[in-house]
Amino acid sequence: MPKTTPIADAQRVAELIDQLVEQVAAGVAERGDSPLAIVGIRRRGDVLARRLAERIDHDHTGLVDITLYRDDLSEIGPQPTVRTTEIGFGVDGATIVLVDDVLMTGRSVRAALQTLIDYGRPRCVKLAVLVDRGGRELPIAPDFVALTNAAAPDEHVKVRLTPTDDKDAIVWIKR
Amino acid sequence: MAKTKKTYTWPHRHVLGLEDLTADDLRHVFATARGFEAVSTRSVKKVPALRGQVVVNLFFEPSTRTKSSFFLAASRLSADVLDFTASMSSEKKGETLVDTARNIEAMGVDVIVVRHGRSGAARQLAEHVGCAVVNAGDGQHEHPTQGLLDIYTIGQRLGLDTCDLTGKTVAIVGDIAHSRVARSNIHGLKKLGAHVICVGPPTLLPGGFEAMGCELSTSLDDVLERVDAINMLRVQFERLTSPAFPSAREYTHLFGLTTERLKRMKNNVLVMHPGPINRGLEIESAVADGPNSTILQQVTNGLAIRMAVLFLVHQAQSAEPAASVR
Structure with missing residues (x-):
C-alpha cells in the first residue's frame, strides 16, 4: 500500500499561493507594454493558473497540452490522452508566465516551451510552480516557486486544488 | 500491469x-x-x-x-x-x-x-x-476515417461534445449496396445511438441493412421532414451503365437534393457529402454551397x-x- 504523508493543508496551500502571487506580480511588473499571459500546463497546472489569474492583473490566459510534445510517449504506462491546447492570443511579443503545480524532471516544461514557441515568439517566458521537489533531468529552473522540498525518487508529490479536487492540499505519496 | x-x-x-x-x-x-x-x-x-x-x-x-x-x-x-x-x-x-x-x-x-x-x-x-x-x-x-469524420462533423455542428446521437435521425441517400462510406457511417452512427434511414432505389437497397438496425426507404420525399442530417452519397459514374441503376435524370428526379426538397426539411438540417460532388446530379449547387452544407467542414x-x-x-x-x- 502506498503511504501518504500530508505536507500542506488547505490553509498552508492558501499561504503558498499568496506567496506565489506576490512573486509573480513583482516579477512581471517591469514588462513595459508587453501583454501578460498566464498559461497553465494541463492537467493540474491549468487549475493553479486559473487561481493565479484571479489575483494577478493580466491580458490573456491560456492552456497548453503537452502530450504531442512529450519525449517519453512510448515509455509511460497508461496512454496519455490528447487534449486541446488553448492559446487564443498572439504569442509574439507577449510575456508569458508558464504555470505548473509540481516541478520535477523539467521535461513537461521543455515540452510546454516547445509548444508555445510553435505559436510564435514570446518576449519572454517565466516559470511559476507551487512545489519544486527536485530531481531535474534537464537544465530548467523556476523563476517563481512557493515551496522547495526535496523528495526521494520513489516519492510522488500530489497537489490537490479546488475545484478539480474537493479541497486544497499537498501530499507526499511513497510507493 | x-x-x-x-x-x-x-x-x-x-x-x-x-x-x-x-x-x-x-x-x-x-x-x-x-x-x-x-x-x-x-x-x-x-x-x-x-x-x-x-x-x-x-x-x-x-x-x-x-x-x-x-x-x-x-x-x-x-x-x-x-x-x-x-x-x-x-x-x-x-x-x-x-x-x-x-x-x-x-x-x-x-x-x-x-x-x-x-x-x-x-x-x-x-x-x-x-x-x-x-x-x-x-x-x-x-x-472508417470517412465515417469518423462524418460523425465528428455531425457532433460538432449539433454542439454535442459527447457525440451522443440518441434521438437524432440521419439519412444516407444513394447507392447503399456498393458504398463503403454508408457501411462505416451506419456502424458508427448506430453505436452512438442514432436512428439511420437508408434511402435509395430498391435495386441498390439490400435487405441486409435492416439487420444492421437501419430503416429502409425507397422514397426520399417520405423521410425529408424527419432527419437531422442527410448524407448524400456520390453517384459513381461507372455504375450508371448498370441495369440496377436508374438513368441520371431519373436519379436526380427521385433522389437528388434540390432547393425545393431542402425547404421541406428541418431549418438547421445538416447536408453532408463525402465528395467529390456531382453538381446537379445527387445534389444541387445551391444546396451544396448553402448554409446547411457541411461539405468543406467535413474536409477540414x-x-x-x-x-x-x-x-x-x-x-x-x-x-x-x-x-x-x-
Whole structure:
C-alpha cells in the first residue's frame, strides 16, 4: 500500500499561493507594454493558473497540452490522452508566465516551451510552480516557486486544488 | 500491469472498420481529434508526435482527396510519408498485396495506410504485417476515417461534445449496396445511438441493412421532414451503365437534393457529402454551397480525424512491446 504523508493543508496551500502571487506580480511588473499571459500546463497546472489569474492583473490566459510534445510517449504506462491546447492570443511579443503545480524532471516544461514557441515568439517566458521537489533531468529552473522540498525518487508529490479536487492540499505519496 | 480503475486505453493497433470499434473508442478518437484541430490554425502547423516514424500511403485505387488528407495528416505529425501507388491489375488474388506490403514493411515502416478495391484487403494486410494498418477504403466494405469524420462533423455542428446521437435521425441517400462510406457511417452512427434511414432505389437497397438496425426507404420525399442530417452519397459514374441503376435524370428526379426538397426539411438540417460532388446530379449547387452544407467542414475535420487515427494506432503499437516486457 502506498503511504501518504500530508505536507500542506488547505490553509498552508492558501499561504503558498499568496506567496506565489506576490512573486509573480513583482516579477512581471517591469514588462513595459508587453501583454501578460498566464498559461497553465494541463492537467493540474491549468487549475493553479486559473487561481493565479484571479489575483494577478493580466491580458490573456491560456492552456497548453503537452502530450504531442512529450519525449517519453512510448515509455509511460497508461496512454496519455490528447487534449486541446488553448492559446487564443498572439504569442509574439507577449510575456508569458508558464504555470505548473509540481516541478520535477523539467521535461513537461521543455515540452510546454516547445509548444508555445510553435505559436510564435514570446518576449519572454517565466516559470511559476507551487512545489519544486527536485530531481531535474534537464537544465530548467523556476523563476517563481512557493515551496522547495526535496523528495526521494520513489516519492510522488500530489497537489490537490479546488475545484478539480474537493479541497486544497499537498501530499507526499511513497510507493 | 497494475489494476487501474476506469482508465480508458485505446486498444487498436489497426483501424480497419467502425464495426470493430466501441462507442468509447469512437468518442476517444473524437476527443483526440479535438486536440489536433488547433494544430492546423497556428503558425507552425506541425507537432512532433510521430517524429522519426514512417507512414506509407499504399493505394491500389486512384484517390486524390483521401490520399492528400492522409499525407497532410502524417506530415503535421512530423512523420515521413512515402507514397506508394500500386496497380491492382498486376496483382494476383491477394498474393501480391501481402508481398507488396511485406516489401514495404521491410524498409522499416510504422504505419501502412491502404486503399484497395477488394473488400477485406485491409484486414488481410493487417494479419500479415507487423506494423499498424489503417484502412483508407476497401472495396465495398468500409471507409472508417470517412465515417469518423462524418460523425465528428455531425457532433460538432449539433454542439454535442459527447457525440451522443440518441434521438437524432440521419439519412444516407444513394447507392447503399456498393458504398463503403454508408457501411462505416451506419456502424458508427448506430453505436452512438442514432436512428439511420437508408434511402435509395430498391435495386441498390439490400435487405441486409435492416439487420444492421437501419430503416429502409425507397422514397426520399417520405423521410425529408424527419432527419437531422442527410448524407448524400456520390453517384459513381461507372455504375450508371448498370441495369440496377436508374438513368441520371431519373436519379436526380427521385433522389437528388434540390432547393425545393431542402425547404421541406428541418431549418438547421445538416447536408453532408463525402465528395467529390456531382453538381446537379445527387445534389444541387445551391444546396451544396448553402448554409446547411457541411461539405468543406467535413474536409477540414478529415485532417484532424486522420491525425488522431494515425497517432492512436501508433500509440497502441508502441505500447505493445513495452507491455509484454513488464
